[in-house]
Amino acid sequence: MIDLHFTPTPNAQKVSIALEEVELPYRLIGYDIFEGDQHTAEFGRINPNHKLPAIVDHDPAFGGGPHAVFESGAILQYIAEKTGRLLPRDPRQRSVAIQWLTWQVAGLGPMGGQAAHFVRYAPVTLDYAVERYTKEVGRLMEVLERRLGQAEYLAGDEYSIADIAIWPGRAAAGTMSIDLQAQYPNIYRWFAQIAQRPGVIRGRTAERAIPEKYLQKKAALTEAQRSNMFGETMLGAVRL
Ligand SMILES: N[C@@H](CCC(=O)N[C@@H](CS)C(=O)NCC(=O)O)C(=O)O
Structure with a gap:
């Protein structure tokens, strides 16, 4: 049995999708990151x-x-290695899959996160930051669009953890007013294709298994919620 420490965000959805795809039994443990559930010493021993x-x-x-595993990319690799699934066996294709997985966790993920932060959460509008990160996300989307114009999936003809790492980020497209269908037709084709996979449908709706309070959408953050999420001294915020 696997415990999945979870909050309803794209990073955590990657893992519920991968676990559903390989049909490994797991238990969801919900965290309200706005209320600071992630800062406990107990959770620090896991991540x-x-x-x-x-x-x-x-x-x-x-x-x-x-065995505890943190970082969504490392978790996806762990699940793929444990089950012998979701990574191509062919070494060349496997290397391509790992490259795109790394591209998501080191590039699109953090840049998208910064863009969403400055567009949606920053207490003041910083034009320079908004422009820098939205432009970089646009550049990365062009890279993805080109790749998906050359191949059915990120690794080539095989669906893999690289696709699972990137797919849940679709939600961010709305935040940044990106119209996938009009602007990125190859990404849209790939997105729609993956959306129909039964494992993906189960994985993206897995959050229904955790209590409602973890799913609340925070329209405007209180000072305490802002500090839990973006406090300047995150290590100092850890409750020992
Ligand atoms: N690089 C990490 C990013 C994890 C991450 O940023 N998680 C967010 C939710 S998507 C979080 O826990 N935020 C709470 C906080 O920053 O205190 C991964 O890929 O797992």
Whole structure:
């Protein structure tokens, strides 16, 4: 059994989708990141970086007791290696899959996160920051659009954890007023195709299994919620 420490965001959805795709049994443990659930010492022993998602595998293939994994990219690789699925066996295609996975976790993910922060959460509008990050997201989207014009999936002809890493970010398109169908037809084709996979449908709706309070959308943040999410001294915020 795997514990999935979860909050309803694209990073955590990557993992619920991967677990549903490979049909590994798991238990969702909900966190309200706006209320600071991620800052406990107990969670720090699972993820020293105090962010979601994280997993604890109570039955790792290598034995030796429960194994915790943090960082969504590392979790996706762990699930793929544990099950022998969602990564091409062919070494060349496998390398391509890992490149696109890394591109998401090191590029599109953080840049998209910064863009969303300055567009949606910053207490003051900083034109320079908004422009810098939205432009970079636009550039990365062009890169993705070109790749999906050359291949059915990120790794080539095989669906993989690279697709799972990128697909849940669709929500950010709305935040940045991106019209996928009109602006990025190849991404739109790929997005619509993956959306129909039964594992993806189950994975993106997995959050229904956690209590309602974790799903509330915060329209305007209180000072305490802002500090829990963007406080200047995150390590100082850890409750020991
Ligand atoms: N690089 C990390 C990013 C994790 C991350 O930023 N998680 C967010 C939710 S999507 C979080 O836990 N935010 C709470 C906080 O920053 O305190 C990953 O890919 O797992």
